[in-house]
Amino acid sequence: MRRMTARPANAHQARLLKLLRDGGPNSRAQLGDQVDLSRSKLAVEVDRLLETGLVVADGLAASRGGRRSHNVRLNPGLRFLGVDIGATSVDVAVTNAELETLGHLNQPLDVREGPVAVFEQVLSMAAKLRATGLAEGFDGAGIGVPGPVRFPEGVPVAPPIMPGWDGFPVREALSQELGCPVMVDNDVNLMAMGEQHAGVARTVADFLCVKIGTGIGCGIVVGGHVYRGTTGSAGDIGHIQAVPDGRPCACGNRGCLEAYFSGAALARDALEAAQQGLSVELAARLATNGGLTAVDVAAAAAAGDATSLEMIREGGNRVGQVIAGLVSFFNPGLVVIGGGVTGLGHTLLAAIRTQVYRQSLPLATGNLPIVLGELGPTAGVIGAARLISDHLFSPA
Amino acid sequence: MRRMTARPANAHQARLLKLLRDGGPNSRAQLGDQVDLSRSKLAVEVDRLLETGLVVADGLAASRGGRRSHNVRLNPGLRFLGVDIGATSVDVAVTNAELETLGHLNQPLDVREGPVAVFEQVLSMAAKLRATGLAEGFDGAGIGVPGPVRFPEGVPVAPPIMPGWDGFPVREALSQELGCPVMVDNDVNLMAMGEQHAGVARTVADFLCVKIGTGIGCGIVVGGHVYRGTTGSAGDIGHIQAVPDGRPCACGNRGCLEAYFSGAALARDALEAAQQGLSVELAARLATNGGLTAVDVAAAAAAGDATSLEMIREGGNRVGQVIAGLVSFFNPGLVVIGGGVTGLGHTLLAAIRTQVYRQSLPLATGNLPIVLGELGPTAGVIGAARLISDHLFSPA
DNA sequence: TCAACTTTCTCCACTCACAGGACAAAGAGC
DNA sequence: GCTCTTTGTCCTGTGAGTGGAGAAAGTTGA
Numbered sequence: 001m002r003r004m005t006a007r008p009a010n011a012h013q014a015r016l017l018k019l020l021r022d023g024g025p026n027s028r029a030q031l032g033d034q035v036d037l038s039r040s041k042l043a044v045e046v047d048r049l050l051e052t053g054l055v056v057a058d059g060l061a062a063s064r065g066g067r068r069s070h071n072v073r074l075n076p077g078l079r080f081l082g083v084d085i086g087a088t089s090v091d092v093a094v095t096n097a098e099l100e101t102l103g104h105l106n107q108p109l110d111v112r113e114g115p116v117a118v119f120e121q122v123l124s125m126a127a128k129l130r131a132t133g134l135a136e137g138f139d140g141a142g143i144g145v146p147g148p149v150r151f152p153e154g155v156p157v158a159p160p161i162m163p164g165w166d167g168f169p170v171r172e173a174l175s176q177e178l179g180c181p182v183m184v185d186n187d188v189n190l191m192a193m194g195e196q197h198a199g200v201a202r203t204v205a206d207f208l209c210v211k212i213g214t215g216i217g218c219g220i221v222v223g224g225h226v227y228r229g230t231t232g233s234a235g236d237i238g239h240i241q242a243v244p245d246g247r248p249c250a251c252g253n254r255g256c257l258e259a260y261f262s263g264a265a266l267a268r269d270a271l272e273a274a275q276q277g278l279s280v281e282l283a284a285r286l287a288t289n290g291g292l293t294a295v296d297v298a299a300a301a302a303a304g305d306a307t308s309l310e311m312i313r314e315g316g317n318r319v320g321q322v323i324a325g326l327v328s329f330f331n332p333g334l335v336v337i338g339g340g341v342t343g344l345g346h347t348l349l350a351a352i353r354t355q356v357y358r359q360s361l362p363l364a365t366g367n368l369p370i371v372l373g374e375l376g377p378t379a380g381v382i383g384a385a386r387l388i389s390d391h392l393f394s395p396a
Numbered sequence: 397m398r399r400m401t402a403r404p405a406n407a408h409q410a411r412l413l414k415l416l417r418d419g420g421p422n423s424r425a426q427l428g429d430q431v432d433l434s435r436s437k438l439a440v441e442v443d444r445l446l447e448t449g450l451v452v453a454d455g456l457a458a459s460r461g462g463r464r465s466h467n468v469r470l471n472p473g474l475r476f477l478g479v480d481i482g483a484t485s486v487d488v489a490v491t492n493a494e495l496e497t498l499g500h501l502n503q504p505l506d507v508r509e510g511p512v513a514v515f516e517q518v519l520s521m522a523a524k525l526r527a528t529g530l531a532e533g534f535d536g537a538g539i540g541v542p543g544p545v546r547f548p549e550g551v552p553v554a555p556p557i558m559p560g561w562d563g564f565p566v567r568e569a570l571s572q573e574l575g576c577p578v579m580v581d582n583d584v585n586l587m588a589m590g591e592q593h594a595g596v597a598r599t600v601a602d603f604l605c606v607k608i609g610t611g612i613g614c615g616i617v618v619g620g621h622v623y624r625g626t627t628g629s630a631g632d633i634g635h636i637q638a639v640p641d642g643r644p645c646a647c648g649n650r651g652c653l654e655a656y657f658s659g660a661a662l663a664r665d666a667l668e669a670a671q672q673g674l675s676v677e678l679a680a681r682l683a684t685n686g687g688l689t690a691v692d693v694a695a696a697a698a699a700g701d702a703t704s705l706e707m708i709r710e711g712g713n714r715v716g717q718v719i720a721g722l723v724s725f726f727n728p729g730l731v732v733i734g735g736g737v738t739g740l741g742h743t744l745l746a747a748i749r750t751q752v753y754r755q756s757l758p759l760a761t762g763n764l765p766i767v768l769g770e771l772g773p774t775a776g777v778i779g780a781a782r783l784i785s786d787h788l789f790s791p792a
Numbered sequence: 793t794c795a796a797c798t799t800t801c802t803c804c805a806c807t808c809a810c811a812g813g814a815c816a817a818a819g820a821g822c
Numbered sequence: 823g824c825t826c827t828t829t830g831t832c833c834t835g836t837g838a839g840t841g842g843a844g845a846a847a848g849t850t851g852a
Contacts, residue, residue, distance in 0.1 A: 253755060328629075328636050364625070
């Protein structure tokens with residue numbers, strides 16, 4: 001099919017598109033209940049959307065005691081590409097306009113190889129998905145990168161773990177390669193948007209989404225919108241000081257949170273424990289695999305390894321301390337924990353909860369759920385699709 | 397005069413009122429340059445505002461090379477009451493509709509005496525100001541209280557330092573007593589709004605306003621609007637843990653920031669230093685006054701007392717550490733330091749700056765000013781007036 | 793099977809918001 | 823005095839939006 005070119009002509013149409021995206025097929029009457037427009041005006045706008053091809057007729061709905069309604073839905077041929085670039089792996093997914101994942105690929109990757117190599121891989125993954133017949137082309141793409149982004153331009157700025165990416169025009173370059181509009185954001189923000197769209201944060205206006213993977217970051221949602229800060233680095237909590245004069249960190253400071261708990265720190269601690277003979281379980285895994293990652297710690301903990309459990313507990317306490325401070329400051333309605341280390345599961349969550357509930361003010365924690373993300377690795381790509389759809393479903 | 401009853405009928409009128417409030421007298425032409433409306437439409441809305449009496453004609457302006465323009469301005473008879481209730485003192489001020497302070501009173505007060513006693517005092521101060529001829533009545537009042545507030549209802553919730561205030565219907569009670577609309581907010585938020593309106597934060601969209609007085613709080617401004625959090629306790633940073641397993645705090649935890657640096661903590665440390673003979677300067681002041689407060693420490697430091705300087709430096713370091721974390725998290729465009737202890741001046745600011753610039757990420761601190769508030773004790777009352785004017789200058 | 797009621801959707805007339813041009817008023821500059 | 827500029831008003835045309843009438847397509851119960 002020819003790719004989507006139309007954009008909503010006004011705020012009403014944008015609103016309707018988002019309702020159809022989030023609520024699926026709907027009749028004019030149902031839409032009318034949600035938008036505070038007269039039925040005549042609503043019909044006009046729906047007709048115009050039908051003309052653009054963004055929206056198509058979708059048959060008759062069951063009767064609700066009277067004439068059956070004519071449903072409309074977003075064009076089922078629309079395709080969005082969601083890309084979530086992590087430090088050590090990349091997720092690429094294809095969604096329809098309702099942001100349902102139609103296909104999903106994950107591959108290992110080293111982000112330090114630079115944007116050219118990475119995008120070559122991403123484009124080949126996208127081509128592979130297209131080859132399965134899921135899409136003939138893309139109407140838009142959302143890209144998440146593991147570092148701060150100057151959002152309006154879609155350019156990474158001073159990313160600590162992504163040498164070679166600083167200032168690379170990700171948005172422009174990919175837009176040219178893919179031949180469709182592209183939006184770029186921090187991977188943590190996309191995870192927050194994903195959980196907001198289809199996960200645990202569907203009904204919350206103000207929440208925090210803490211992603212613990214190779215590094216640690218925090219998505220901040222204020223009034224339903226992602227807050228990115230003055231220079232796009234909001235939520236960069238990995239280098240908040242967790243321990244005064246503590247361990248040296250790669251950033252040059254001491255006692256940073258990331259130096260104590262993150263995928264990388266956990267792997268290092270596990271190696272140390274295995275080599276010092278503190279954990280039989282970890283030593284065995286080291287001998288088998290020739291190396292250790294957070295996954296090994298999770299497995300060892302699941303098998304009851306005391307050293308691993310203690311590592312998780314201590315790390316959770318550190319993270320929990322920092323989150324406790326953020327909860328006092330931000331007073332969110334929900335805290336979501338996600339990222340690679342969520343495999344550590346309940347042990348981690350319990351440690352975090354303990355610290356937060358103990359240290360933050362009762363008024364801030366009184367009715368505060370602290371939960372694991374619901375979407376796992378798909379949160380990022382769904383968030384990416386949501387990012388570009390929010391853009392395309394807004395007046396030009 | 398009869399009190400203001402009209403409200404703007406639509407968003408255009410609201411916009412115009414705020415432009416006149418923030419920019420003073422203006423001609424139709426000047427207003428037209430700022431609102432993106434046709435001249436005819438603009439003239440209609442201005443005429444309607446003139447009819448309501450909210451706006452009045454203000455003579456002819458000087459020519460700019462052609463026909464002289466007819467200025468309009470907000471009704472100069474409008475009066476707002478700004479009240480800033482602190483833990484140990486209260487500020488009450490009268491402003492005009494352009495939020496210029498026409499009269500200002502400050503009195504000591506103990507907020508623990510409860511709302512009834514406090515409001516008796518506030519009302520008598522307001523009456524005193526009225527008696528000077530500054531106002532015949534008030535068109536609206538903004539009230540700041542030193543604790544969290546359920547903003548929509550204007551009711552304090554679980555305020556730690558204000559026993560007896562929990563759930564007291566401040567807004568409703570004062571509205572009845574004063575016979576005008578009332579809005580209630582946290583004192584720290586009002587300080588932020590004051591500095592935003594007339595102080596150092598005039599041009600910044602996202603900033604933090606740290607108020608260090610009897611306690612410590614932080615106003616959070618996102619996209620020009622105060623962020624209050626899910627339960628109204630956002631910015632309550634006084635009980636963030638600054639030192640793991642540190643000093644016991646009144647809240648029951650240990651190592652809270654407030655236990656290390658605040659008006660109260662400083663007074664206690666100063667007393668200790670004086671009694672232990674660590675500071676001749678402080679001991680002399682103790683003998684003279686029979687007690688010590690943060691003001692004494694400031695004076696002693698100004699006189700070169702090493703102990704006092706060191707106390708300020710150490711406290712500043714603690715506060716700076718916490719702010720550093722918040723800067724990494726929030727990535728503000730400005731940090732304002734205000735409250736009673738700003739008398740400690742440059743020593744304090746230097747300590748805070750050192751910590752923040754050392755510990756936060758370069759991307760977040762690269763272009764981050766950290767400055768003292770410009771308005772001092774008037775920030776709160778101006779913010780209060782701004783709060784109620786924002787409310788009244790919005791469509792009903 | 794038919795009448796009465798519901799729900800959905802379309803059509804049409806009317807109102808109101810708003811833009812933009814013509815024009816008048818008032819001044820500056822030469 | 824003449825021209826140019828700025829300000830403000832008046833008027834008309836256009837498009838957005840409302841709300842009612844009524845047609846279309848159902849359900850339900852007698």
